[in-house]
Amino acid sequence: MTKIIQSLQKSCRGSRWVGRFSKRSCLRSPRDLEPGDDYPTEILTEKEELLLMRYCDGEGGLFVRWRANRLIRSRAKAQEFLGDMQLCGDAVRRQAGGMERLLPASWSIVTEVQRGIDKQRWVRDVTDRGIGARRFSAEFLARLGWGMTGALTAASVLLVMSPRDQGGGRTLEEAANRDVQRDSHGGVPVSVQPVALDEGGRAQVSIPRRGVEWLRTGGRTQIIEIQGARVPVMWVSRAQRETRTGSRAVPLPTVSFAGGPGGGRGELSFRTDR
Amino acid sequence: MPVLPIFRTVRRVGIVCLLVGGSRLSAGLVAPAFADDAAAKTTVEQRVVRLHLRGVRALGDHIATDRQFASGLDDVAGKLGEFPFSRFALVSNEEVEVPLYRKRTVPFLGNQLLTVRPVYAKHGVVSLWLSWRDEKGGKVLDTRVHLVPGEQMVAGTDSDRTRHGAILVISAR
Numbered sequence: 001m002t003k004i005i006q007s008l009q010k011s012c013r014g015s016r017w018v019g020r021f022s023k024r025s026c027l028r029s030p031r032d033l034e035p036g037d038d039y040p041t042e043i044l045t046e047k048e049e050l051l052l053m054r055y056c057d058g059e060g061g062l063f064v065r066w067r068a069n070r071l072i073r074s075r076a077k078a079q080e081f082l083g084d085m086q087l088c089g090d091a092v093r094r095q096a097g098g099m100e101r102l103l104p105a106s107w108s109i110v111t112e113v114q115r116g117i118d119k120q121r122w123v124r125d126v127t128d129r130g131i132g133a134r135r136f137s138a139e140f141l142a143r144l145g146w147g148m149t150g151a152l153t154a155a156s157v158l159l160v161m162s163p164r165d166q167g168g169g170r171t172l173e174e175a176a177n178r179d180v181q182r183d184s185h186g187g188v189p190v191s192v193q194p195v196a197l198d199e200g201g202r203a204q205v206s207i208p209r210r211g212v213e214w215l216r217t218g219g220r221t222q223i224i225e226i227q228g229a230r231v232p233v234m235w236v237s238r239a240q241r242e243t244r245t246g247s248r249a250v251p252l253p254t255v256s257f258a259g260g261p262g263g264g265r266g267e268l269s270f271r272t273d274r
Numbered sequence: 275m276p277v278l279p280i281f282r283t284v285r286r287v288g289i290v291c292l293l294v295g296g297s298r299l300s301a302g303l304v305a306p307a308f309a310d311d312a313a314a315k316t317t318v319e320q321r322v323v324r325l326h327l328r329g330v331r332a333l334g335d336h337i338a339t340d341r342q343f344a345s346g347l348d349d350v351a352g353k354l355g356e357f358p359f360s361r362f363a364l365v366s367n368e369e370v371e372v373p374l375y376r377k378r379t380v381p382f383l384g385n386q387l388l389t390v391r392p393v394y395a396k397h398g399v400v401s402l403w404l405s406w407r408d409e410k411g412g413k414v415l416d417t418r419v420h421l422v423p424g425e426q427m428v429a430g431t432d433s434d435r436t437r438h439g440a441i442l443v444i445s446a447r
Contacts, residue, residue: 145283149290156294211427213401213418218408219431224356231419233353234429238414 044077052078056085321374323392323400324447328367329383332430332439334360350443353428359439369447383440385409390444398422400446408433421446 044052048071054060055068071078211231215221219238226233330347332354343351344364354362365383370390372378377391389405399420406415406429414431421427423446430441 141280141283145286148283149286152287152290152294156290159294211420213420215418216413216416218413218415224353226353226356229353230422230425231427233356234415234417235357236414236429236431238431238433 044075044081048078049081052082052085056082056089322371323374323395323402324369324371325390325402326369326443326445326447327380327382327388328443329365329386330354330430330441330443331363331365331383332357332359332361332432332441333363347443350426350428353426354441357430357439357441362441382442386414386440388442388444393418402444402446404444406431406442415442423447 051064051068051071054064060068068078072082211229212234215234217234217236219236222235222237224233224235328346328350330344334342340360341351341355342361343354344362346364346367347354347362368380368382370378370380372390372392374392374395377389379387379389382388386409387407389403389407391403393401393403395401399422401418401420403418404415405413408414408431415429417429419427421444426443426445428441428443430439432439
């Protein structure tokens with residue numbers, strides 16, 4: 001009710017609608033005085049009017065009622081203002097249904113006041129929903145943050161504890177090896193199968209390959225194992241390949257090796273993928 | 275707009291990133307000290323592998339018993355003697371420095387090309403990828419070997435056109 005009156009007071013300031021309720025304009029306050037008006041000898045301040053409005057609307061507690069009663073008892077202007085307020089309120093309540101007919105000029109204002117109230121409710125509802133959403137979002141983000149933190153921590157622990165190698169460890173080695181193989185062959189090569197053949201063509205000797213990881217050649221390859229050496233001597237006979245494409249075959253130069261089982265000597269050939 | 279939780283999340287992520295980065299950085303700073311071999315330590319710290327490349331031209335008949343080696347090939351005379359030639363001339367002798375994991379192509383013995391790439395240097399062993407191609411670009415040798423510094427790898431090939439042998443001697447310093 002107080003808000004309605006305040007809205008009416010602001011909207012009807014100086015209008016003829018106010019005069020219909022009260023010749024003395026119960027809603028006028030000192031700030032409504034215009035130049036040339038006679039300043040009344042007894043006039044209520046704005047705080048006193050608000051106090052009486054709250055008293056009339058039944059708002060406030062014991063202290064408000066005590067102050068309003070004291071003001072009413074002490075000042076006749078307060079009694080008059082309170083009477084006008086009660087009249088105004090009764091008129092509004094009584095004519096609420098037919099106010100449009102009774103007060104066609106002010107009905108739109110009341111409607112606007114009502115709209116304002118509705119808007120305030122709507123804003124409050126939206127704010128409440130927003131606060132709820134914010135709470136949900138905050139909880140969600142907090143959970144998400146903790147989840148991300150845990151995941152990153154686990155990933156970092158795994159990263160730190162994973163086998164690393166500085167200056168050529170397994171990881172870098174494998175990566176570089178893959179790179180090298182890709183550069184050199186365009187694919188994964190097949191490892192060399194060392195085979196030492198005897199006269200019957202059966203495999204006899206297994207050759208230590210600790211010095212050679214893999215091998216590809218452009219011709220028939222012969223490995224000469226030197227005792228005490230990690231890397232064998234390699235001979236790529238391309239002359240034989242070129243001769244084989246010709247009309248006659250040239251026998252391979254016999255290459256001897258030492259270091260086989262029993263220290264025997266023999267011919268050694270490797271199969272290579274060509 | 276819930277700003278505070280976002281700041282908390284960003285702060286947590288930043289802390290984790292700092293921890294991970296610090297651990298990785300400290301590991302990278304400390305790791306070279308784990309190299310247990312002097313040669314490997316040198317190569318790892320310097321990130322450069324020094325290779326000694328020698329190109330040898332082999333001539334003569336392999337039936338001949340008297341073999342002649344040019345000066346500068348005394349350390350590999352025993353290995354060269356396994357090839358079916360009697361005379362060995364040192365054609366090229368150079369040292370190249372190749373950064374670890376980097377590829378470098380070196381011409382030798384005329385127009386033949388040798389591409390080397392140190393794959394790793396660890397525990398006193400240098401793993402090396404070798405690609406040897408002849409004048410026509412044909413593949414002669416493509417291998418990966420593990421060399422101990424000071425040890426020579428000897429590989430050779432021949433050709434019907436020249437009747438000569440081309441021999442590569444490579445070692446890691």
